Amino acid sequence: MNLRSWSALAAATLIAGLVAGCSSSPTTSSPTSTSSPSPTDSAKAAERLADGSALIVQCALTKGLMKPPTGLVTPSGETPWLKGTKLAITPANVNTFNNWYTGVVDVTIAGKEVVEWVQETATSGKLPAAVCGTSQTASELQKQVFANDPDAGDPWE
Numbered sequence: 001m002n003l004r005s006w007s008a009l010a011a012a013t014l015i016a017g018l019v020a021g022c023s024s025s026p027t028t029s030s031p032t033s034t035s036s037p038s039p040t041d042s043a044k045a046a047e048r049l050a051d052g053s054a055l056i057v058q059c060a061l062t063k064g065l066m067k068p069p070t071g072l073v074t075p076s077g078e079t080p081w082l083k084g085t086k087l088a089i090t091p092a093n094v095n096t097f098n099n100w101y102t103g104v105v106d107v108t109i110a111g112k113e114v115v116e117w118v119q120e121t122a123t124s125g126k127l128p129a130a131v132c133g134t135s136q137t138a139s140e141l142q143k144q145v146f147a148n149d150p151d152a153g154d155p156w157e
Contacts, residue, residue: 047155048122048138053101054089054145056117059132061085065109069100090148125156 060066068085080093081100089097105115110130112120117131127138138156146152 044155045122047153048125049118051142051146051152051155052118052121053105053114054087054097055127055138055141056114056121056131057101057104058087058141058145059127060109060114061087063131063133065131066104066107087145088148089146089152091151094149 057066061068062085068082069079079096081087081089081097087097105118106113108114109117110128117128120128121138125138127136127141132141139154142152142154142156
């Protein structure tokens with residue numbers, strides 16, 4: 001399991017807000033139509049929110065909007081989820097990444113806090129050009145960042 005474990009509560013809160021927002025607005029829909037996300041949409045949104053943090057951090061590192069962390073090392077002397085400026089998230093190092101990430105959620109890059117970029121990415125399903133440029137899709141970056149995680153899916157497809 002990749003980043004899903006740390007953000008289950010955040011994802012559930014976001015999804016609950018989306019569902020509540022959809023269901024609380026007045027509609028004149030027929031009994032057969034629905035305005036709330038399906039379970040599949042909700043699961044995808046939760047996965048995007050969970051994995052989006054790694055994608056935004058990777059983009060910020062690539063574009064020089066964020067510096068690689070220093071001093072965050074294992075006993076072997078490495079930052080386990082970072083190889084140069086490339087993230088390599090695995091089941092073995094995801095907790096170390098999550099712990100570091102919680103300390104940078106309020107860092108501002110390209111005019112917004114990291115957490116705002118992650119939420120925007122999860123909602124839109126696309127990488128923000130201001131942080132990531134336009135040369136790579138979220139799906140392509142997902143495959144790169146989680147290449148060493150055999151259980152990682154691709155919620156961006």
